[in-house]
Amino acid sequence: MTRTLSSRPADAATAARRPILSPRVRRIVEKLVAAAVVLWGAATAAFLAQIALPGDRATTILNVRSGQTQLRTPEELASINAEYGLQNPILVQYLDYVGGLLRGDLGVSYQQHRPVWGIISEQVGATLTLTAVTLVLAWVLMIFWVTLTAGRGTKIRALGSGVDTVTAGLPPYWLGILLLLVFALGLGWFPVIGGTGVDGIVLPALTLAIPLAGFMGQATRTEFERSLTAPFIITARMRGMSDLNIRLRHVLRHAILPAVTLSGWAIGATISGAVIVESLFTRPGIGSVLITAVDSQDLPVVTGVVVLVAATYVVANLLVDLAYTVIDPRMRNS
């Protein structure tokens, strides 16, 4: 009893200093609130951008449906305005739209007459697969090339960083055509029309992975070469560790943080930016859905895809944060 009593004031003091939520929970709540703000901002920006586009939305819907480009009479537009509520004040349209988002309802496509959820869920798998394979290939290429060439003799180092710079700047369309003509048409190793098959993903993923690998390689190489001369590396060498082992186990770990950051960005960029590759290799995906929807001012689809891409960025950045602490344990307490 006495013991309990005596310990109580100390407990109370700790409790008073401790916030209602543990730091960990608080951090998660903060992240979630930030994520919600990002999503709301993206959705609002997409909505406003669509509203700000020149011309009349009902006219666009009607013209896209008929492959025409002329002005339309009020009689022609009346039914479309009524169907999609386009005659309502912008604020009402916006509230309708945000209300729908909160209910998880992204609306119905103006052109395909079907729910946006259906359109996105049908296409997102192909895109995520492409993104994942691209990322893996880019990492493999980058690690292979950097480990092979960084911190070698002058000529090889120059070649190494030269290739990084050139590949990072390769236009995807040109690279894609080259890969298609050589490996699909010339050698017949892969299908020309990628589709969603396993062998069909190699060339599209390579088209995106090669420039990305070059880009990440540029960021990694400097850090890699700096680490090679660090004291702990010399220690490791003295311990008799092989050069390859040192490069892969010690140096790489120090050098890849910038590339990890870039990967977070690349995930988002690939999802929305894969459209060139999708069109070249005839792959379905969110990129082409977005382009088609923007072309036809299919607002529900555009905003739906934008919200999805924003959500992916949020998740990717969370993953990157997490990866930091795994790669560099010192960050766990920072």
Add this chain to the structure above:
Amino acid sequence: MTLMHKHTLKTAQLIAAGVAAMLALSGCSAGGSIQPEAGAKQVKGGTVSYGHQQEPACVFGGWIEQAYLSYQVLDNLVSLDDNHTIVPWLAETWQASDDQLTWTFTLKEGVSFTDGTPVNAEAIAYNFDYWAAGGNSTAAVWLGGYYESAEALDELTVQVNLAKPYPLFAENLTQAYFGIQSKQALETRTEEENCASPIGSGAFTVGEWNRGENIELLRNDDYTSPPANARHDGAAYVEKVDWKFISDATTRVSALRAGEADAIYDVPAIEWAGIGEQGYDQLKYVTPGRPQQISFNTARGIFTDENLRKAFVYSLDRESIVDTIGKGVIPYEGNGAVSRTTPGYSEKAADAYSFDLEKANQLLDAAGWTERDDDGYRVKDGKRLDVLFPYSGGTIINADGASILQGVQQQAKAAGFNVDLIPIPPSAAASGKYSGVDGYDISVGYWTSVNAGIQYINWRQNLPESPNNWNSAFYNDPQLEDIIVRANSAADLDEQNALYAEAQEYIADRALSVGLYDRLSTLAVNPHLKDVWQESAQGGPVFHDAYFVE
């Protein structure tokens, strides 16, 4: 140091070997003959892999890309054959009353939609009302001003009542915009279902549609109603058409060459000769109707002046631009009103203008545009001779077409025109931003049609009580409209063609619109696939008669 050096050598060798291997590999290429052996036999079934360019949002609709697709699934009342004769399809016979105001169609017996309901007069009448109400926006335009009502007289006889005589009425019904759908499907299914898989009585039904990738057309095994110009009766030979959407031209051609596509649409002019030399079958169809033409804004800006319109036309060597870019595949078209494959085509209108820079300069000088600025553009009262010329790239104007327009821009510069050629994205084009009277000085575009009646759509006056936004020259002229209306209603074919020609010459004389090139529909087909043909109303591919040989 020695160790380091050795290592560097090894790495260098590795890299060199890799580069050498890449180079060696890229030197290889596909080869071998693609021709089937002599006496190759027809094989049963199979799947046609077809590479098309653009993917519409719905199978059925008022856009030509939809017409190409819906043609596979829906039957029309009548069909157009190679000789431009109307032949039976769902309708066995048809007749217009003496006053041309009442049309009677008698249907084939025993035809069913693929949902099991009968193709009867009631269904046909329902389709007419459906189109006119906007169910097909382009069909509605054709019916506008003429169509009044449709009624079923008995099970197989349908009567259509018109407001004005229209001898070409049946001919217009051969376009796939007038594909007949199941009344039950239109009434009971959702808009989404009728968009993605309309129910007709056609040779194929819509299977799975993987958006962004392909759409499957499955054989209708019970097909009994091919048009009279089909090459065989009954169901299609092939089991399936895998209608792939391959937007990139390089990929399309590569897919054909790699054997992944049996047929492809829209072969780029630069690949045409090579594809032919390699032994692929080539089909080319010049779409009748309005060609790819430029029309001048006659309501606002510099081209309200007829002489400036003429100066612009004289400054262009249109034929040489089209021949250079089109490599002999894309035909030059001088006529701005209708293309050379349209009945009633006027050579005189087509030949009205040829390249004459001197004349262009004279006309401009006479109009007071005498000074030139440092870039060589003409100036009058401190104002430069600017021409706003937006075009819809990628959809209405393809890549070859865009190059031709750049040629126009270059040539007009010699006469002192500063052509502001603006490629506009589809959304901006469709939004109407560049469509109004302030939107352009010159507009470019085509409109397919089976006869010169397209002039009624393109040149009818735009009046408050009867708006016509398809009049892209903003040219309101009761006299021109009268010629076209009389042509539309003329019962005698020669009289009709003479009137249509008169309208074309009227348009040419005033330089309201001039032609650039004829819009093409091209196909390249692997010779293992036989009897793919292009239908005569719009040049879409027909797979009902297609079969493989081995």
